[in-house]
Amino acid sequence: MEAELSRAIRELLDAHDPATTPVAEFLGARFDAGLAWVHFPEGLGGRSAPRSVQQEVNDAFAAAGAPTLDIGRHGIGLGMAAPTLLAHGSDEVRRRFLRPLWTGEETWCQLFSEPGAGSDLAALGTRAVREPETGDWIVDGQKVWTSLAHEADWAILVTRTDPDVPKHRGMTYFVCDMRAPGVEVRPLRQATGEAEFNEVFLTGVRIPDAHRLGAVGDGWRVAQTTLMNERVAIGGHAEPREGGMIGVVARTWREHPELHTPALQDALLRLWVDAEAARLTSERLRQQLAAGQPGPEGSAAKLAFARLNQQISGLELELLGADGLEYHDWTFRRPTNPSMLEGSPGYRYLRAKGNSIEGGTSEILRGIIAERVLGLPSEIRVDKDVAWKDLPR
Amino acid sequence: MEAELSRAIRELLDAHDPATTPVAEFLGARFDAGLAWVHFPEGLGGRSAPRSVQQEVNDAFAAAGAPTLDIGRHGIGLGMAAPTLLAHGSDEVRRRFLRPLWTGEETWCQLFSEPGAGSDLAALGTRAVREPETGDWIVDGQKVWTSLAHEADWAILVTRTDPDVPKHRGMTYFVCDMRAPGVEVRPLRQATGEAEFNEVFLTGVRIPDAHRLGAVGDGWRVAQTTLMNERVAIGGHAEPREGGMIGVVARTWREHPELHTPALQDALLRLWVDAEAARLTSERLRQQLAAGQPGPEGSAAKLAFARLNQQISGLELELLGADGLEYHDWTFRRPTNPSMLEGSPGYRYLRAKGNSIEGGTSEILRGIIAERVLGLPSEIRVDKDVAWKDLPR
Amino acid sequence: MNPMTTDQAGADLGYSEVEEELRANVRALLAERAPANATLARTESEQTTDLALWRALAGELGVTGLPVPEELGGAGASWRETAVVLEELGRAVAPVPFFGSCVLATAALLALGERKILPQLASGEAIGGLAVPFAAAPGAAFPADVRVSGGLLSGTVRHVADALAADVLLVPAVAADGTAELYAVTGALVEPMVSLDMTRELAVVTLEEVEGILLASGPDATAALDAALETGAALLASEQLGVAEWALTTTVAYAKERHQFGRPIGGFQAVKHRLADLWVLVTQLRAVARAGADAVTRDEERPLYAALAQAFASGAAVTATEEAVQLHGGIGFTWEHPAHLYLKRAKSASLALGTADRHRARIASLTHL
């Protein structure tokens, strides 16, 4: 790390004791010193430094005990909204939104998926129509699988602005005020009994044109910025052996010799081997990324872990036998930060079913690997030259 | 069975003692009495009786110890060529070929698949061009995976007669003399070291127009008759428990307790359960067919048995450990009637790999089930309206 | 059973016309009285058992006593017909205590030649239950959860299926001298457990010095329990078949209607091939389930067919419902969509009456593998 950067960090830490400064104030100071996202421009939390030094900066602050935001609550803002705001927002938008996003004073959610547009996001139908008198946009539609919608201040939102052109070309991207009239958030209950996600109904929601990101009709390209940053976030953290779900079941196995049968033991060992192989694969990916050789293994990690989580949690119930017939609670709940490792075995089994659906289904991921990694031909597209409004649905 | 039929059988048996009459003579007499294929017309081995009584007639002859042909050698003639000759042959063709086919005096093979046309049979490129002076057809091309080609007298042959129309429309079906000049048969050696099949090279082979089955350009429809009769032949015979490959491995297991490990035992039991499920499924299909309710389960049987044979033979080698590292003989051989149950474990393992390829790959069968049984949409066809000669290959 | 269509061992794996008619009647009743949304709502209600539906099955269709002889108030049919009813109940994940009363308790009482309680269960006036943990496997040791002392029963049995609505429980108990005994008990305390299978809520049965009627003792008691658990294992496969068929049928229908990328998702080859594989699996499950029902009917190799049924059906029904959830995408993971009810039923059924690996171990000992 260059001397200037080290000095800036030291000065900041000297001026704001991380142990006593309130979080938002400390983070605000870090933003103002250009030490938030160092590769962002000056005045927007950065100092146009190389992106590669960000990790060292983060490590330096972490070593000093500096506060960070809860990633469960602010991950969408930090990981997805921020880079999109930077890349496609007007100066006004970037100045308005980046600082409170960084300090955690404002939280964000993502209004992308719709009941009719899951894997095929570009088929989305939430309409945004421009009001001639004001230039504002009036938005009507329904979004789904929205984490944090009930707590968020702002949303990144993709809409359909021109139904008469093929689907990828008639979309526009906005920042949406989640407190605006016409925004209704309803919990979406899952098979587990709880509601991690929401449905969001948008009825005549007014968005000023100033909150548009990118050109009218260019929403698909803007959304790609968001999604690419989502993919970067997946995988790439080191985990110890038996660190994941396999550790939970291994502990149960060791503590309950009365449950052992030879067949269950071999089934557990197969999964232990697969889990260790998946862990080493992630570790290898992490080392490649650290050595500056990003590989395509990242997309494989999500596929592998979804399958493993499902197999391991399924075996756990078999292993438990009679106790596997129980559940902990079906009462409707809104969990703040659900963890599969801490829940009940039945919860793990059910929740893991979502792992191969959320954030890109396993089927979509296999297609991405086949086409982008192996270079196999794309699916035949029947929807490429058809106006969105004429698509079969 | 009606009285007339019973009387005819009795008279035939009285006139030709099955114990002493030479096979071809007995079968010839059965043909002439209209008791070969009872639903065929009179004079062609039948008596226009309902197809459903055939089994009873066969059973009556079997009970009397009457001879039948070796199905390994004559199955293609009896099962596939005969119904096609009946359905699409001229009177002359039917009179010429059906009787020696039935008596076993002439054997048949099938010239369908080509190196470039396997799953996609309709893509075949063996050219047949009509000679203006004689009206004969001159055939050039290469066929592959042909059982019995080196022993057969006649072949059923599908050719390309019009390359300028889409592939399904430019094919014509012939009877081909396997002793004709220009027919060259070469053994096709397999991964097992032996050659069950052949490649057949056709160079300027002359076929009289009288040996054409169906109209010029109608070869695809004629081939469907052949292929549908192939499918009917699959599945539908009763088998005792442990009758198939699982029985071989179960015996090895019982006889060699020194090879046992708990994990291998559970793996064997899983396959035992799957084999028994597949056996019961075939048995249920047989009962449905016997009760006159043909179901779509037949196509599933081939899929299931291919997978089972592969899994069971794979486990057999694991079970054997060191001995699984051996093979019996790599010397080139031409087996007459290879049996997976009697070969070596290594032979079983390798030969079973062909089960999911020959007679329709497992991938093609899944597509047939998905479309014809479940009614799911067909694959998007890019070759439907393209002249055969312009297809990418 | 048509003798023309049986294999060497004499098994009839098809459905007779009478059985198909029975199926149609049960299916029509369930379609009307037990729609998925009502079944889902009932899981969070006070009364998780649908007693009105039970009365309709018993009174209107008379399917509660199919294997019971006519002189005992039954239909004088067989377990084969019971299996057909179970298929339909599985297809609807219907919250009725049919399995506990008309399979487990009835099989035990039939094995004993009992004549007092059986007529009540056959008519459906009374609901019976077998007080063993639902995970109990055939062939395991006689349960010792309940002890007999001074003629009174005491003990706790957890994870009991279909006990919440039961009028009478058959309770295996161990006498002071170690003798296995089977009692009929009406005075048990029965409390619901939060259960993975929301449409078959399990219960804790507590007995505190309760009186019971001694039904059998020693080998008779053991044999009756074996009959109940083996018949249950063999017939549970028919319920699992119904569950798996619902999963397949519903997913195929959804795949035809759900469009993504301008096409029905059922037109994408990877989806087609998975559904084809699933169809093969369900086809095999049907053969196994029919073989199981036929084997208990003819009392032919009952232990083996019971083990085979659960060794195969457990995985098959779980795979079918897991594939249903996955191929439905997000909607299949919501509370509103019934897919989760079937997933929970299938996974619980795979643990019920012994996990597949225990049944495979039993096959090993029966076939010397």
Next chain:
Amino acid sequence: MNPMTTDQAGADLGYSEVEEELRANVRALLAERAPANATLARTESEQTTDLALWRALAGELGVTGLPVPEELGGAGASWRETAVVLEELGRAVAPVPFFGSCVLATAALLALGERKILPQLASGEAIGGLAVPFAAAPGAAFPADVRVSGGLLSGTVRHVADALAADVLLVPAVAADGTAELYAVTGALVEPMVSLDMTRELAVVTLEEVEGILLASGPDATAALDAALETGAALLASEQLGVAEWALTTTVAYAKERHQFGRPIGGFQAVKHRLADLWVLVTQLRAVARAGADAVTRDEERPLYAALAQAFASGAAVTATEEAVQLHGGIGFTWEHPAHLYLKRAKSASLALGTADRHRARIASLTHL
């Protein structure tokens, strides 16, 4: 090894620049000297070992002594580099006795600190072999196929890998008093066996009162054999990785070029998804293989990583080659196409040095599962 890129335990799972250069050299040599058609033809020839290729590997590339210290004539590198060579030899199913000489025998001699034979093996002048059945698993009992009596060795060892071209065999033997011993033997009778793996022909080694040089006795002999078998199991995964990568790469290329129904078969979604799954599997196999090579290099948890390597790689390489045969269709089942050589290598390797279930059992005892 770059300390920046190691995990908590210090494992380096990547390839260094030196390793990549080594790979390129070996690959280029094999492409030139060991094309598939020549390898296939050699399997039916008199000399199934390619000694010319062996000499090129030893003389031109100097890869036969990578883990051997420089003072003993080796390269002073490590097992990591040997693993890279194995990847390439697997990718070419090259018929050279590298695994027997440069892995099994070399590992045993390194463990003993032996200084006479090792230099000859390191330079490649002599070919070594380990006279144990190729199916022998690490952790099993010391082999008793050969007995020592009056200083002479007698016995028969079947299924020995890479013995046909060996100049010296390391022979585990049991003395009259039961002591485990390890000998170097040059006077054995070595006869070929018809082997499933056509490119690694096994042999029967017969000793009839043959003299040997005693290398070690007691715990030293046992430790040397353990080192050989564990190092072998860990490194065999790299060869299996090469085999699996050939299968994946070749199948992907074929799927792009083979047309059916007017399209490349690699454009059909079911094929695409299977190849994607296969790519994931091979990616995982690479991580496991590198972890194994790194663990034996650092002598860190060698028993566990050896067991993990074979527990995972056995199935992965078999799956990859089986998928290659299937997705090639008919052509992949012919003698002319090399796919069967890889299938036979993969299946045989899955039995070599212990089947996966035995390695899983070893993991159980090492991790208390």
